[in-house]
Amino acid sequence: MHRVLSQTLFVSPLHLLLISAACVLVVIVALAIPAWMQRQFVIEKSFFARLLELTAIYLFVGLLGVGFESSLGNVFPQGWEFYAITYSLFLILAYPGFVMRYLLKRRRVLVNKANAV
Numbered sequence: 001m002h003r004v005l006s007q008t009l010f011v012s013p014l015h016l017l018l019i020s021a022a023c024v025l026v027v028i029v030a031l032a033i034p035a036w037m038q039r040q041f042v043i044e045k046s047f048f049a050r051l052l053e054l055t056a057i058y059l060f061v062g063l064l065g066v067g068f069e070s071s072l073g074n075v076f077p078q079g080w081e082f083y084a085i086t087y088s089l090f091l092i093l094a095y096p097g098f099v100m101r102y103l104l105k106r107r108r109v110l111v112n113k114a115n116a117v
Contacts, residue, residue: 023064058090
């Protein structure tokens with residue numbers, strides 16, 4: 001996969017800039033969709049669905065990293081330890097978003113209801 005990415009997408013600095021800008025736009029749209037969907041519909045997800053979503057995002061970010069690494073030079077082979085550590089770091093870095101989304105948001109709703117009474 002990294003050979004295909006490096007030979008087709010990351011050929012010159014301009015291609016790298018365009019692909020990076022496209023990835024940023026995709027991420028912005030991907031981050032805006034859940035907020036829009038939450039306003040339109042009430043969506044209940046199971047723990048498994050959230051874990052699958054997090055894993056898919058991890059794989060997407062990993063493929064982008066491999067693409068960037070292959071455009072700069074050799075791609076170094078990694079063992080399972082590397083993926084276990086980076087997935088753990090991905091979970092740790094996602095925790096502030098979890099706090100903002102679930103823990104603090106519900107508290108604000110409860111405080112607003114208490115003030116309304």
